[in-house]
Amino acid sequence: MSSRRTLGLSAALAVVFASATGCARAPSPLAPQFAGSIGMPHRGILTASAELPAEGDGYKWLRQDDRHHGLPRFVKAIERAAATVARERPGAMLGVGDLSTRTGGQLLPHLSHRTGRDADLLFYLTTLDGAPVESPGFIHVGRDGLAWDEKGKRFLRFDVERTWLLVKTLVEDPEARIQWVFANRNVEALLLEWARARGESGETLVRAMDVMLEPRPGGPHDDHVHIRTACSPAELVAGCEHTGPVRPWIEALDRSARDTSPDWELVDALFRPFGTAREARATTALAPPPDHAR
Numbered sequence: 665m666s667s668r669r670t671l672g673l674s675a676a677l678a679v680v681f682a683s684a685t686g687c688a689r690a691p692s693p694l695a696p697q698f699a700g701s702i703g704m705p706h707r708g709i710l711t712a713s714a715e716l717p718a719e720g721d722g723y724k725w726l727r728q729d730d731r732h733h734g735l736p737r738f739v740k741a742i743e744r745a746a747a748t749v750a751r752e753r754p755g756a757m758l759g760v761g762d763l764s765t766r767t768g769g770q771l772l773p774h775l776s777h778r779t780g781r782d783a784d785l786l787f788y789l790t791t792l793d794g795a796p797v798e799s800p801g802f803i804h805v806g807r808d809g810l811a812w813d814e815k816g817k818r819f820l821r822f823d824v825e826r827t828w829l830l831v832k833t834l835v836e837d838p839e840a841r842i843q844w845v846f847a848n849r850n851v852e853a854l855l856l857e858w859a860r861a862r863g864e865s866g867e868t869l870v871r872a873m874d875v876m877l878e879p880r881p882g883g884p885h886d887d888h889v890h891i892r893t894a895c896s897p898a899e900l901v902a903g904c905e906h907t908g909p910v911r912p913w914i915e916a917l918d919r920s921a922r923d924t925s926p927d928w929e930l931v932d933a934l935f936r937p938f939g940t941a942r943e944a945r946a947t948t949a950l951a952p953p954p955d956h957a958r
């Protein structure tokens with residue numbers, strides 16, 4: 665077979681693989697290096713996933729199904745954050761909604777949750793007297809911080825203290841690499857007001873303000889937070905596709921890791937194929953708001 669025919673056959677096979685998987689960067693005999701979170705949150709798949717155990721220190725699944733898979737480091741970060749809240753403010757349980765399926769891909773009704781980088785976390789709630797209760801599910805929190813629990817026929821209170829501790833732990837965790845905490849503006853206001861009153865550090869506040877956003881469209885997010893992790897440099901090489909803003913503190917982490925690597929020039933060339941972070945931010949600023957947050 666001539667080399668031109670071989671090339672033609674390879675190209676045709678690539679098209680077949682891409683259309684069969686629905687993801688141009690899926691692992692295949694032609695691209696065996698792709699693994700983990702492959703593609704973008706709203707258009708991608710997941711391999712080598714880890715499943716969040718059904719129950720752990722300070723958390724439990726909301727539903728018993730196969731929707732709790734993610735990038736292993738992301739799953740660990742969720743476990744760590746729940747355990748931190750349980751240790752520092754004992755007595756409550758974080759309800760965990762959907763992550764991704766074992767192999768990723770479409771997960772209705774979500775637009776994203778396809779690549780193991782998204783997770784829905786329920787709010788911590790208390791009774792009106794402040795006693796922690798297990799969240800009955802996705803219930804809406806109003807401007808006054810109250811939430812009607814239809815099942816229990818009672819009002820519950822948004823547990824701003826524990827929910828803030830959860831957000832704080834996540835944005836301060838370097839392995840979590842939190843790019844977004846999708847939450848509605850009212851929830852964001854309640855959390856930030858609490859954080860300021862507590863005297864949280866400026867850096868933590870800036871991170872929280874950067875990552876919290878009410879996505880449109882994507883649902884009101886007044887009944888849970890949706891967290892998304894950013895690709896790591898190694899994950900980018902393995903097929904993870906970045907979308908949206910680059911967080912300065914995550915960039916700084918990667919820069920310091922890179923500066924201690926002997927091959928940093930090569931690493932830089934591999935990790936920044938589309939220009940500098942500043943250019944990426946400028947591009948992002950022009951882009952429409954994320955429409956795949958749900």
Ligand SMILES: [Zn+2]
Pocket residue numbers: 774777782783784890957958
């Ligand atoms: Zn979500």
